[in-house]
Amino acid sequence: MPTPSLASLPIRRLTLRDLTACADLSEDRGWPREEHKWGLLLTAGKGYGIDDPDGGLVTACAVTEYGPQERPSLAAIGMVLVAERHARQGVGRRLMRHIVSAMGTTPLTLHATPYGRPLYEELGFKVTGRAEMVRGHFTPGGPGPRIATRAATAEDLTAILRLDEEVFGADRTHVITRLPAFSDQLRVAEEDGRLIGYAAAWPNMDTHVVGPLIARDTETAKALFASLAAHTDRPLRTDIDVRHEELLTWVKERGLGSVAFNAVMTYGVTELPGDWSRRFAPLTVAAG
Helix, strand or coil, rough: CCCCHCCCCEEEECCHHHHHHHHHHHHHCCCCCCHHHHHHHHCCCCEEEEEEECCCCCEEEEEEEEECCCCCEEEEEEEEEEEEHCCCCCCCHHHHHHHHHHCCCCCCEEEEECCCCCHHHHHCCCEEEEEEEEEEECCCCCCCCCEEECCCCCCHHHHHHHHHHHHCCCCCHHHHHHHHHHHEEEEEECCCCCCEEEEEEEEEECCCCCCCEECCCCHHHHHHHHHHHHCCCCCCEEEEEEHHHHHHHHHHHCCCEEEEEEEEEECCCCCCCCCCHHHECCCCCCCC
């Protein structure tokens, strides 16, 4: 049980001014600082946290809402962290209950580690899928992709947004329009002048994270992945829906190794909206 003093500390909205404190909290728990990702989550989404009277944050998390602003159709929860000195005192449970209550009837989703999953199950979240994190230097091999890819331009944004909403199942304009500035690469796949996929690679510590990865089929996903890899010397990291077995096998044959599995969980909805068969990897597991 939390101590009375900890239980009485108010939960507040975090802003970009809390970026350093959020990164410090990540580091406190042995995670990378990930300031670049925190910056996106605190501007495109909402941060929640509790201030530590001794400095820094007791706990923090990010919520990214999708769909109509006045009535979101989905919200993703991520970066749920509790400072080591305050761990196992119920503060994470209190923060999550606050968020579930604050979101009302909005369906929720999150990626849970094996450590966090029991808490989310206690709160009513159900496992609806799994994602496998892979990481490593990509080594080209085998036949070249048959799908044409190129760097995205400003003129592609409307088509990217249209495809993304169709596949994701909710409007992500406020997030996707940040990709050109947030990512180091944004590439599209075309067929007969029509957009059939897009993908980004964004910097995170010493890696490039591949995501989102939206594609008509596995061959298109491979072409986009390979084109991103060809333009970076960094190791690549991504989280692939385990139902995309062919893509997972392909990236592992080319140098990426399995790092971890996370459970995809939902609350208030039995499965995620959209078309999973074309949704290969999220922007980040923290934002869906």
